[in-house]
Amino acid sequence: MIPDCTNCGFKSFAVNTLxxxxxxxxxxxxxxxxxxxxxxxYKEGASFQSIAYIRSGLVKLHKIGFNDREQILKIVKAPNYVGIPIAIGHFIAQYSVTVLEDVTLCFISIDTFKCLLDENKNFAYQIIVDLCKNELDNYKNCLHKVQKHSAGLLADALLNFASSIYNSLEYKLPLSRQELADLIGTSRENVSRMLSDFQRDGILKIENKYINIVDVKRLKLISGLG
DNA sequence: GCATTAACCACAG
DNA sequence: CTGTGGTTAATGC
Known part of the structure; x- marks a missing residue:
């Protein structure tokens, strides 16, 4: 289906320069x-033809690591591009992208995208701004994953969903416990236990996937302690 | 030594 | 898929 880009309600900053x-x-x-x-x-290892612009919904970027362990690299909320780093220099997807919450998206062929980069420097600049922001986020994330303990990482993840994704202290987790473990780099057992502990200590109220952060202060404290 | 952290296994729902 | 308990290894105080 061909979209109506002119009247799109989810135009990116880059597309606004066209x-x-x-x-x-x-x-x-x-x-x-x-x-x-x-x-x-996208499926890691499969051929790659188009950049995707996620207009609405939620996706995860993930990759198979050592010992076939799954690692969730990041959760990406619309509106956002995924796949630009692959489009620049690869024909094979370097990571997978899978839908967490129903998505509408637009595929843009690599050639078309490169053509726009070439023709419109403001477009190119906005794309670079986006990539730079991601890079800095990744550095921070990398430090946290290496230096923090899993309780701090879990607290970070829960706070992140609240502040960056759902804008609410109550939300439905888009991830299973296993995926939560894959996100912060620990075991699913550990996630289960930590969530139980948080609930027991009155920091969270949990009903299956429904999370209610009752005591943000304590959770932030745990995040800060690492 | 002792405590903490977390991985791995097993078993139950 | 989840929660819990037991065990083990590594690390820090």
Whole structure:
């Protein structure tokens, strides 16, 4: 399905810099798709043809590590591009992207994207801004994963969902316990135990996947302690 | 030594 | 898929 880029309600900063002709050019080369939870945007190791612009929904970027252990690299909320780093220099997906909450997205072919980068320096600049922000986030994340203990990491993850993704202290976790473990780099048993502890200590109220952060202060304290 | 942290295994729901 | 308990290894005080 061909999208209506001009009247899109989720235009990226980059696309806002395009002129009438450029946006028409892009629109002709775009396909809009709806994907449900569990469906795959990219599969690590498979051939890669298009950048995806996530217009709505939530996805995870993940990669198989040593001993076939799954690592969730990051959770990405719409609106956002995924796959740009692959498009620049690879033909094979370097990581997987899988839907956590139903998504509408637009695929843009690599050639079209590169063409726009070439034609419009403001577009290119906005893309760079985005990539730089991601890079800095990744540095921070990397330090945390290496230096913090798992309780601190779990606290970080829970606080992150509240502040960056759901804007609420109550939310439904988009991840299983195993995925939560894959996100912070620990075992699912450990996640179970820590969640039980948090609940026992009155920091959280938990009902299956529904999380209610009752005592943000304590949770932030745990995050701060590492 | 003793405590803490976390991985791995096993078993139950 | 989840929660819990037991065991073991590594590390810090």
């Amino acid at each position: 002129d009438f002709n450029q946006i028409a050019f892009m629109q002709d080369k775009c396909t809009e798709t709806v994907l449900k939870r569990g469906e795959v945007v």
